[in-house]
Amino acid sequence: MIDDIKRIGADGPARIAAATSVEELRAVEADLLGKKGELTALKKGMGGLDPEGRKVAGAALNDARESLEAAFASRRSELEAAERATTVAAERLDLTELVDLPERGSLHLVTQTWDRLVDVFIGMGFTVAEGPEVETDWYNFEALNIPAAHPARGMWDTLYVDLGDPETVLLRTHTSPVQIRVMTDGEPPIYAVMPGRVYRRDTADASHMPVFHQIEGLVVDRNISFADLAGTLEAFTSAYFGGSIHSRLRPSYFPFTEPSAEYDINCVFCEGNGCRTCGQTGWLELGGCGMVHPTVLTNVGLDPEEWSGFAFGFGLDRLALMRHGVDDIREMYTGDVRFLEQFPS
Amino acid sequence: MKVLLSWLQEFAPFPSDDPVALGDVMSDLGMAVESIERIGEGLDGIVTVKVLELRKHPDADKIQLVDVDLGDGEALQICCGATNLTVGDIVPLATLGTTMPDGMEIARRKMRGEWSNGMLCSGRELALGEDHSGIYILDPSLALGTPIVEALGITPDVLFDLEINPNRPDAMSVAGVARDLAARLGLPFAIPSPTVDELAGDASSIASVDIIDPDLCGLFHVRVIEGINVEPSPRWIADRLTALGMRPINNVVDASNYVMLELGQPNHTYDLSKVPGGALRVRWARDGETITTLDGIERSLTGGRDGVITDATDAPVGIAGVMGGASTEISETTTSVLLECAWWQPMAIARSSKFMGLRSEASARFERGVDPAIAELAARRLAELLAPSGARLVQGSVTVHGDLPVTPAVRVRTNRVNQLLGTAIATDEIVSLLTPIGFVCEEAGESDVFSVTVPTFRPDTTTETDVIEEIARHFGYSRIVGRAPTSAHTGSLTPIQRDRRIIRQILVGLGIHEAMPLPFLAPGDLARCGLPPEAVTVTNPLAAEESILRTSLRPGLLRAIAYNESHRTDSAALFEIGKAFGVPSAGTTLPDEREHLAVALAGADAFAVARIWAVLAETLGLDGIAIDQSAPPAGLHPGRSGVLLSGGVPVGEIGEIDPGVLDALVIRERVAWLQLDLGAALAAPHGEHRYHHISRYPSSDLDLAFEVSDSVAAATIAAAIREAAGPLLVDLSLFDVFRGHPVPDSHRSLAYRLRLQATDRTLTEEDLSGIQRTVVDAAASVGAVLRG
Structure with a gap:
């Protein structure tokens, strides 16, 4: 019996090695170690041995079984690896062979710019306020220190709607009426930005649309000064346009602010060296700003001796066009997918 | 407002060496320099030539061949697009190698096969004015080959084009710009007193003025000028007017315009012989009155809105502050002039000129506010300018006052100045900033409080804040050191602003592009889209296509779908978040303005948009909104559409566009459609997404x-x-x-x-x-x- 065990132990590895697939190996395993296998048969024959012989034969059987099992495991993993390699090789894909790309949408350039601007101001501690696009004369003009027949009304070409008395309800010409709403509905301290859509009686051309977008900022608190305005705009400028772009303020006139200023930034194309876009000046005019006019504060019930504030505003569309080199504002509003899909983010 | 450096220098000794630096100072004072033009520069290489022959270009209709003589008798061929030339004309030629004032270099080149050996110049090309209608024809007596600068007697000068803000009436004159600039540069400023040799007599016996409505006219100053010879102005006056954008007409009109530009006093000259008895009256117009103005147009006046100057017979001879009448116009036969220098109520002139649609250089100044103290000097200045032609100012004048605004002194606190500007400017320094621009500062009995008397040429300045702006302007905005205040709040988006971002991100992730059609519609657009026609209309649209405010995002997005289809982009997938404007509900003035979300998917069916809605609703946690197909919304496919109901209340619509609507809009593909009233849909609590325990037991x-x-x-x-x-x-x-x-x-x-x-x-x-x-x-x- 010991001889038989030894023979199986010695021949087994060759038979295991000869198996060329996991399936063949499984058959060999059944022959040798299975319920009806050779070793199992020998084990059953041990009953006829004396205790000493049984002990010796049992040990030999165990040795043979263990070494065969190890050989099977090792061969199995070899064969499995080979079979996986074959399968994997057959599964090769050319990853540039793309059919049926998933559709990708896009945010409108105005939205992208809007979100970027708003995010910068949120980082500076501003909340974001909005208001209606159709406004009364009071919010759009009167409360902002632009009474009827004020020559400054000529600064805005206003579209009126057929509601109420003639020329009393209008499409807001700027986002400034939201300032009035914020001050009327809330209380200082106010640190808010007001992005929104505005309207002018203007014929569309490459740089004008009757409908466009602005963002406006308003701060009202105790002891707010022109220096705070200058510092806020400078902080915004470098945060939004990059650290190498700075701001400057020049005297200007708006009925709702005093002192008033034009807000310029270093030309973002030439960084201030002078180029075609900035007309060789090195500066780009971005918008207007100033200290909230005392009459405006009084109009919303705030005491100008106690509270002071500043406001600023600028166009949003031009920033969107500038960032991507779009030379005609009308392109943004046709809904042409060939335009929209160019700006996935 | 345009100003010449040489003209400014008549009021203060401005340096000539660096016009750009001077321009920077003007900009820093709030008189933004839009352009700087150097007159007489860049004209080297341009010489006088004589036209020898004009020939047809063999291969171009709009170009002719001009042979010119530079003085050597040789014919030189030039290609020229102008048609105002005749043989024998003396004209300017930019010779080869010349760099023009606009930077263009003149080189020998072929135009449609013919050589051009230089360029004949228009007035604009020579930077001598705006005229570009033809070649600048020169004095026929000029020698050929003369440099143009010599031929025209051009004196080098610098022209600044300034943008003047509405609150700077003083800067609507050369003298006013000079005053502001001199103050900043610390240069002495003075308006020279005119030297006038007056004729014995008494103007008040020749002319009379009656202000009937004192609320219209604050001041009416009249002088009489005799010995008028109407002739062309001296060259220097004509040149200055041209440079500032006014056309020279004759010496009287030109002197009048010159004084307005120089001193900011618009004025009017009447032919005295056409004003019966030299008598003028000032009153509000009456409804139905008419007048033919200097431009030959008969205009009807509106009572109480327009002001008129009439003669003794009460017939209008001018529209107050806007334009004079034709009946008393200066002509070649004029020998005596009645000169008016007035101050008109600014709001009246603004109203009059706006509603009459008649804006003039005079009305632009009167509506901002003219200096009432300059009238007398302006009249003498005009006489001084006319004196070389033999005109003489008659002694005496007529000056009648109406209501002039009183300008009380302004109390200014140093503390307030610095609090508002964020500066630390001492009272002395403030006074030294204000004094040179004519603001008189006096002690007010308290420390660091002073009283400011505002000059008459600054009617815009009436309050402490107005004065603070002047202080800031002359201190220099750039010297105010910025400091960003610390916000009292934490910056954040509101819930609806956050939801909007979520919605946009989902839709973009689902392959949909955001579009922004204009919110204007044309009449019929709503009906074509199957929607009720009631809508808010625009009172003064520029075009019928922009005359109606949308009540739905449907027409705009469908138009975009049609646009894409017609440009070979099929299956466009678009969304929009924007306002829709319903007619106001009872008792309100403003439209029922609502923010809508709309999705339009061309080439997709209702299931496609329903799937998108399912994703949106689940992400936003809007589980209470149901689709009700029992009564499909108007304009949507009856079998494939439904209303979105939130607690039984409609908040949107979903499905497909009705095939009839698609036909009407010439859209070939199916269009799946979703519209949601965001305010209504997001009003209820939503999006809480509570955690559900994940079980360890098998499912x-x-x-x-x-x-x-x-x-x-x-x-x-x-x-x-x-x-x-x-x-x-x-x-x-x-x-x-x-x-x-x-x-x-x-x-x-x-x-x-x-x-x-x-x-x-x-x-x-x-x-x-x-x-x-x-x-x-x-x-x-x-x-x-x-x-x-």
Whole structure:
């Protein structure tokens, strides 16, 4: 019996090695170690041995079984690896062979710019306020220190709607009426930005649309000064346009602010060296700003001796066009997918 | 407002060496320099030539060949697009190698096969004015080959084009600009007193003025000038007017314009012989009155709005502050002039000129506010300018006052100045900033408070803040050191602003592009889209296409779909978030303005948009919104559309656009459509997404197929299953829909998979069969029959 065990132990590895697939190996395993296998048969024959012989034969059987099992495991993993390699090789894909790309949408350039601007101001501690696009004369003009027949009304070409008395309800010409709403509905301290859509009686051309977008900022608190305005705009400028772009303020006139200023930034194309876009000046005019006019504060019930504030505003569309080199504002509003899909983010 | 450096220098000794630096100072003072033009520069290389022959270009209709002589007798061929030349004309030629004032270099080049050896110049090309209608024809007596600068007697000068803000009436004159600039540069400023040799006599016996309405006219100053010879102005006056953009006419009109530009006093000259008795009256116009103005147009006046100057017979001879009348116009026969220097109520002139649609250099100044103190000097200046032609000012004048604004002194606190500007400027320094611009500062009896008397040429400045702006302007905005205040708040978006971002991100991720059509519609657009025509209309649209405010995002997005289709972009997928404007509800003035979300998917069916809605609703946690197909919305496909209901209230519409609407809009593909009133839909609490414990015990699936009539919505069956299965149901999915044999007509089979799981144990067969019974009974109660 010991001889038989030894023979199986010695021949087994060759038979295991000869198996060329996991399936063949499984058959060999059944022959040798299975319920009806050779070793199992020998084990059953041990009953006829004396205790000493049984002990010796049992040990030999165990040795043979263990070494065969190890050989099977090792061969199995070899064969499995080979079979996986074959399968994997057959599964090769050319990853540039793309059919049926998933559709990708896009945010409108105005939205992208809007979100970027708003995010910068949120980082500076501003909340974001909005208001209606159709406004009364009071919010759009009167409360902002632009009474009827004020020559400054000529600064805005206003579209009126057929509601109420003639020329009393209008499409807001700027986002400034939201300032009035914020001050009327809330209380200082106010640190808010007001992005929104505005309207002018203007014929569309490459740089004008009757409908466009602005963002406006308003701060009202105790002891707010022109220096705070200058510092806020400078902080915004470098945060939004990059650290190498700075701001400057020049005297200007708006009925709702005093002192008033034009807000310029270093030309973002030439960084201030002078180029075609900035007309060789090195500066780009971005918008207007100033200290909230005392009459405006009084109009919303705030005491100008106690509270002071500043406001600023600028166009949003031009920033969107500038960032991507779009030379005609009308392109943004046709809904042409060939335009929209160019700006996935 | 344009100003010449040489003209400014008549009021203060400005340096000539660096016009750009001077311009920077003007900009820093709020008189923004829009352009700087150097007159007489860049004209080297331009010489006088004589036209020898004009020939047709063999190969171009709009170009002719001009042979010119530079003085050497040789014919030189030039190609020229102008048609105002005749043989023998002396004209300017930019010779080869010349760099023009605009930077263009002149080189020998071929134009349609013919050589051009230089360029003949227009007035604009020489930077001598705006005229570009033809070649600049020169004095025929000029020698050929003379440099143009010499031929024209051009004195080098610098022209600044300034943008003047409405609150700077003083800067609407050369003298005013000079005053502001001199103050900043610390240069002495003075308006020279005119030297006038007056004729003995008494103007007040020749002319008279009666101000009937003092609220219209604050001051009416009249002088009489005799010995008028109407002739062309001296060259230097004509040149200056041209440079500043006014056309020279004759010496009287030109002197009048010159004084207005120089001193900011618009004025008017009447032919004295055409004013009966030299008598003028000032009053508000009456309805129905008419006057023919200097431009030859008969204009009707409006009572109480327009002001008029009339003669003694009460016939209008001028529109106050806007334009004079034709009946008293200066002509070649004029020998005596009645000169008016007045101050008109600014608001009256603004109204009059606006509603009459007549803006003039005079009205632009009067409506900002003219200096009433300059009238007398302006009249003498005009006489001084006319003196070389023999005109003499008659001694005496007529000056009548109406209501002039009184300008009380302004109390200014140093403390307030620095608080508002964020500066630390001492009182002395403030005084030294204000004094040179004519503001008189006096002590007010308190420390660091002073009293400011504002000059008459600054009617815009009436309050402490107005004065603070002047202080800031002359201190220099750039010297105010910025400091960003610390916000009292934490910056954040509101819930709706956050939801909007979420919606946009989802839709972009689902392959949809955001569009922004204009919110204006043309008449009929709403009806074509199957929508009710009631809408808010625009009073003064520029075009009919922009005359109606949209009540729905549908017309705009469908127009964009049609646009894309017509440009070979099929299956465009677009969305928009924007305002829709309903007619105001009773008792309100403003439109019912609502923010809508709309999705339009070309080449897709209603299921496509319903799937998108399902994703949106689940992400936003809007589980209470149901689709109700019982009454499809107008303009949508009757069989494939429904209303979105939130608690029974409509908040949107979903489905497909009606094929009839698509035909009307010439859209070929199907269009799936979703519109949601964001304010209404997001008003209820939503998006809380509470955590559900994930069970460690195995789950079991139950597949059940039901036969259901087409009249029962799948959502109804699902709701019944959900309720019946109770908390053990962790997922329910509809995995198959089947129509056809053996399912009866008008029915379909709906197959659901229920995944069931308990959090505290493994479910038993009994559990599952119990749930199955309950679910099947519940489904049956809403008309779903379990299939065997």
